[in-house]
Amino acid sequence: MFRGTTILAVRRNGKVALGGDGQITFQNIVMKQRANKVRTLYKGKILAGFAGAVADALTLFEKFEKKIEQYQGNLPRAALELAKEWRQDKVLRKLEALMIVADKEKTLVISGSGDVIEPDENVIAIGSGAGYAQAAATALWEHTNYEPAKIVDLSIRITASICIYTNNQIMIEELT
Secondary structure (H helix, E strand, O other), rough: EEEEEEEEEEEEEEEEEEOOOEEEEEEEEEEEOOOOEEEEEEEEEEEEEEEEEEEEEEHHHHHHHHHHHHOOOHHHHHHHHHHHHHHOOOOHHHHHHEEEEEEEOOEEEOOOOOEEEOOOOEEEEEEHHHHHHHHHHHHHHHOOOOOHHHHHHHHHHHHHOOOOOOOOOOEEEEEE
């Protein structure tokens, strides 16, 4: 199965940045180094990033994009509807992926088990390097005045130096 990624979202000062590395692995082989796992949706007002099996995640991106259009940019509603469909559909239920989605007000994690989680903190990560990225970002958030995009970039670079499933080919999108 194709895997390997780190997706990180950081909020500060009315801004949110979402970034991801570019690595896709198949078992223990790096298959791609510059994959784009972070996108803007709904006229540039929504950020979305995925971690997990690539085909599964791309399927979820497409479904989420349809939901966000259907609910006219209402992030919580679109996320809940996607999670319900994901959990109830026999085919979708087997998908192995997680998503972080964000707008100017909220950051949400959507899982295949039907969870839609709004983190308490201003930092959240998913994927193979999530623990490293979240720890680095939390430290930077608490002990610097860096903007969200800089925190995302530095944190994923730190993660890439530790996690074999994360590289330093970083894509970052930001809402200000």
